[in-house]
Amino acid sequence: MIKIKAKDVDVFYGKKQALYNIGLDIEENQVTALIGPSGCGKSTFLRCLNRMNDVIDICRVKGEILINDFNINDKSCDVVRLREKIGMVFQKPNPFPKTVYENISYGPTIHGMAQSKQEMDEIVETSLKKAALWEEVKDRLHEPGTGLSGGQQQRLCIARAISVRPEVILMDEPCSALDPIATAQIEELIDELKKEHTIIIVTHSMAQAARVSQNTGFFHLGHLIEHGSTDKIFKNPDNTKTQDYITGRFG
Amino acid sequence: MNKNKEQLLNKRYRAERRFRLYGQSAIFMALLFLTIFIFKIFSTGYSAFQKTWLIVPVNFDAEMMMIDQNPSKEDLQDADYYDIALKSMADLDQNANDDQKNQLKRMVSYFFEKEIKNEILNNPSLIGKTKEVYLTASDDLDQVFKGNYPRDLPEDQRRVSDYQLKIFDQLVAKGKVESKFNISFFTYADSREAELAGIASSFMGSIFSILVCLMIAFPVAVLAAIYLEEFAPKNRFTDFIEVNINNLAAVPSIVFGLLGLGVLLAIFHLPRSTPLVGGITLSLMTLPTIIIAARASLKAVPPSIREAALAMGASRMQTTMHHTVPLSMPGTLSGTIIGLAQALGETAPLILIGMVAFVNTIPGSPMDPAASLPVQIYIWAESAERGFVEKVSACIMVLLGFLIIMNLFAQIIRHKFEKKWS
Numbered sequence: 001m002i003k004i005k006a007k008d009v010d011v012f013y014g015k016k017q018a019l020y021n022i023g024l025d026i027e028e029n030q031v032t033a034l035i036g037p038s039g040c041g042k043s044t045f046l047r048c049l050n051r052m053n054d055v056i057d058i059c060r061v062k063g064e065i066l067i068n069d070f071n072i073n074d075k076s077c078d079v080v081r082l083r084e085k086i087g088m089v090f091q092k093p094n095p096f097p098k099t100v101y102e103n104i105s106y107g108p109t110i111h112g113m114a115q116s117k118q119e120m121d122e123i124v125e126t127s128l129k130k131a132a133l134w135e136e137v138k139d140r141l142h143e144p145g146t147g148l149s150g151g152q153q154q155r156l157c158i159a160r161a162i163s164v165r166p167e168v169i170l171m172d173e174p175c176s177a178l179d180p181i182a183t184a185q186i187e188e189l190i191d192e193l194k195k196e197h198t199i200i201i202v203t204h205s206m207a208q209a210a211r212v213s214q215n216t217g218f219f220h221l222g223h224l225i226e227h228g229s230t231d232k233i234f235k236n237p238d239n240t241k242t243q244d245y246i247t248g249r250f251g
Numbered sequence: 252m253n254k255n256k257e258q259l260l261n262k263r264y265r266a267e268r269r270f271r272l273y274g275q276s277a278i279f280m281a282l283l284f285l286t287i288f289i290f291k292i293f294s295t296g297y298s299a300f301q302k303t304w305l306i307v308p309v310n311f312d313a314e315m316m317m318i319d320q321n322p323s324k325e326d327l328q329d330a331d332y333y334d335i336a337l338k339s340m341a342d343l344d345q346n347a348n349d350d351q352k353n354q355l356k357r358m359v360s361y362f363f364e365k366e367i368k369n370e371i372l373n374n375p376s377l378i379g380k381t382k383e384v385y386l387t388a389s390d391d392l393d394q395v396f397k398g399n400y401p402r403d404l405p406e407d408q409r410r411v412s413d414y415q416l417k418i419f420d421q422l423v424a425k426g427k428v429e430s431k432f433n434i435s436f437f438t439y440a441d442s443r444e445a446e447l448a449g450i451a452s453s454f455m456g457s458i459f460s461i462l463v464c465l466m467i468a469f470p471v472a473v474l475a476a477i478y479l480e481e482f483a484p485k486n487r488f489t490d491f492i493e494v495n496i497n498n499l500a501a502v503p504s505i506v507f508g509l510l511g512l513g514v515l516l517a518i519f520h521l522p523r524s525t526p527l528v529g530g531i532t533l534s535l536m537t538l539p540t541i542i543i544a545a546r547a548s549l550k551a552v553p554p555s556i557r558e559a560a561l562a563m564g565a566s567r568m569q570t571t572m573h574h575t576v577p578l579s580m581p582g583t584l585s586g587t588i589i590g591l592a593q594a595l596g597e598t599a600p601l602i603l604i605g606m607v608a609f610v611n612t613i614p615g616s617p618m619d620p621a622a623s624l625p626v627q628i629y630i631w632a633e634s635a636e637r638g639f640v641e642k643v644s645a646c647i648m649v650l651l652g653f654l655i656i657m658n659l660f661a662q663i664i665r666h667k668f669e670k671k672w673s
Contacts, residue, residue, distance in 0.1 A: 096560070
């Protein structure tokens with residue numbers, strides 16, 4: 001089933017066009033990887049999906065992005081509601097400089113998802129368990145989240161993202177600042193999370209894309225060159241540029 | 252070739268050593284000036300914290316006070332103390348003629364009558380008895396006792412007569428002159444008599460002024476900074492505002508004084524010489540300082556924190572109020588304190604709005620006339636009496652102490668509440 005449908009998406013930074021005519025369907029409860037060389041626009045596209053580009057003054061987005069058949073670029077779309085449904089994990093772990101508990105409880109608090117302290121405790125616990133962090137932090141819930149290791153911080157950010165039970169999770173190179181062991185943990189986690197969430201991950205690591213994703217889109221210079229099932233993109237791509245990138249001839 | 256390289260390397264090392272030397276001598280010079288300054292202030296000012304008292308026997312004669320033997324509290328309040336006060340002083344020399352009696356009277360402050368009255372109000376059973384009472388010595392004798400007075404000048408060039416010195420020396424020899432901690436320096440308002448002048452009025456005036464200044468400048472500046480940094484679009488108009496805020500910070504303070512005079516006093520008819528007007532005027536000066544500090548510390552909050560909050564579905568307002576502003580508060584607060592410290596030391600604008608007036612009452616609210624510490628320094632520095640010289644330095648010490656405490660507080664806030672983020 002198709003969760004997100006992007007049609008003719010153009011993005012401009014001032015006068016410079018960053019994305020051309022992107023059309024991409026994203027399957028529900030699967031992992032879609034976006035790959036491509038630096039500056040190709042894959043992160044820009046990812047940030048279109050929860051309208052994080054709104055933050056940048058000079059950035060303009062054109063075209064339609066349908067999530068559950070609703071165009072999020074429409075004026076009637078409320079970004080606060082949208083971002084409640086679409087969580088995001090960033091390249092560098094960015095926990096709030098607050099306690100582990102407060103990091104998780106922030107989203108449910110502002111969206112009024114818990115009626116009591118007990119419910120909140122439950123949300124915090126399940127979120128941390130889903131992010132495979134519970135065992136490591138259950139005794140230090142009230143210590144600062146910034147005191148955790150890099151990999152733990154990133155899992156804390158994932159726990160924070162899933163605390164509001166989003167339908168989609170966007171991940172912008174979530175492992176680029178982590179060591180191989182932490183990376184492996186996050187990849188396992190992604191596999192687990194896709195049962196309940198639709199995941200879109202931007203990555204620089206081809207191996208990672210091959211390991212975690214079911215679908216892959218290849219971006220180059222602002223164009224979506226090719227997209228399809230990960231198997232096909234990696235084993236038998238249609239486009240020679242894709243072939244060259246996958247085999248490491250450029251990028 | 253190799254030799255050349257060696258020479259070049261040595262040259263580079265020499266340059267570095269030279270540069271270090273310049274730096275060290277600059278620091279040395281700065282410290283030297285500071286030490287000289289502090290030493291000068293302390294050596295002149297420390298004696299102001301001591302006050303000289305004459306111990307004079309007073310006969311609380313009911314008849315002279317025109318009351319009966321068992322007076323009520325009201326009687327004591329209304330009694331006449333001038334005659335017994337005069338007589339006590341005159342009795343220091345049994346053979347004094349009228350002129351000498353007059354000179355004896357001037358050996359103590361004009362408060363002597365009140366000091367005697369307080370004595371008996373505290374202890375009404377003294378009626379009809381004689382007791383030694385501490386009377387504030389005149390400022391000149393105070394200086395004589397502290398050794399700051401040129402006794403060897405010819406008599407007609409001195410304010411203290413030979414006769415007064417003779418009696419004073421006799422009292423000293425009898426142990427009837429004492430130096431005690433000068434509490435009245437902190438509890439009395441300004442006075443024309445140096446021995447009675449204190450900083451209570453100007454201290455309270457300064458406190459009220461910076462409170463008014465804080466209450467106006469802080470909210471306005473913080474809101475302006477938050478709006479400009481987090482909400483305002485970046486365009487030519489906001490650039491223009493930014494440039495002008497920076498310009499405002501560079502405007503000489505006396506211009507703000509003129510503004511206070513022309514607008515607050517002339518148009519709005521606010522009460523002259525009051526900390527209210529002073530505080531408003533100072534807040535105009537402090538405003539750009541706080542705005543600049545607050546904006547800088549908002550800028551220093553990493554964008555990743557804002558993105559994290561926004562991506563969680565927080566509105567812009569929530570992102571700002573829950574995350575950005577709390578994280579920027581230490582910087583904003585220490586900027587505020589430094590701005591207030593500047594305002595505390597400001598003199599020129601306060602002179603223009605009339606806080607230079609002679610005020611001998613202690614203000615109870617920002618609406619009462621008052622001086623301020625720096626203005627008090629200015630007023631005393633202008634006074635001719637010898638007794639004010641040490642008071643100027645003492646007042647500078649109080650002001651500096653105040654400023655050091657405030658700056659220390661700013662440092663503590665900055666260090667203690669600064670959060671580390673990854």
